[in-house]
Amino acid sequence: MADLFSVTAPLAIRFADGTKQIMIERIPFRDGVLFLPPWWTDHSLEHSLRFVAGPIKGDGPWKSGDAVITVLGCHGTDPELAREFSCWQSEREQMAGYPAREEVQRLMREYAPAVARA
Numbered sequence: 001m002a003d004l005f006s007v008t009a010p011l012a013i014r015f016a017d018g019t020k021q022i023m024i025e026r027i028p029f030r031d032g033v034l035f036l037p038p039w040w041t042d043h044s045l046e047h048s049l050r051f052v053a054g055p056i057k058g059d060g061p062w063k064s065g066d067a068v069i070t071v072l073g074c075h076g077t078d079p080e081l082a083r084e085f086s087c088w089q090s091e092r093e094q095m096a097g098y099p100a101r102e103e104v105q106r107l108m109r110e111y112a113p114a115v116a117r118a
Contacts, residue, residue: 037050
C-alpha cells in the first residue's frame, strides 16, 4: 500500500485490549506514532494527543508496538468508527479556523515530549 504518514485516507487504530480509535492527524515521533482522535479541538492538545510506542512496520495494515493501524472502514469492517468519522467531518466543515496541517503538526511536535514520557 503506502507509507503510514503519506496515506490520505482516514485511519483507525486497534489496541491490544481491543479498543479502537480514529487517527485524524498523525506524525512519526521517536520510535512510534503520535496521533489526534476526533474532537481533539474540544480539549487541550496535551490531553488529546496520543503516543503509540513501537517501530512502524508494514505497508498497510501497519503495526506500531501492539497496535494495528488500518484504513478506516476497510471492507465495511467498522461501521461505528465510520459513523464517528462522518460526524467529525461534518463538524469540522462547520468549524471556523481549523488549523492548517502544518500548524497541527507543529503543535503535535511541541507537546510530544510531555505525552511520550517513556
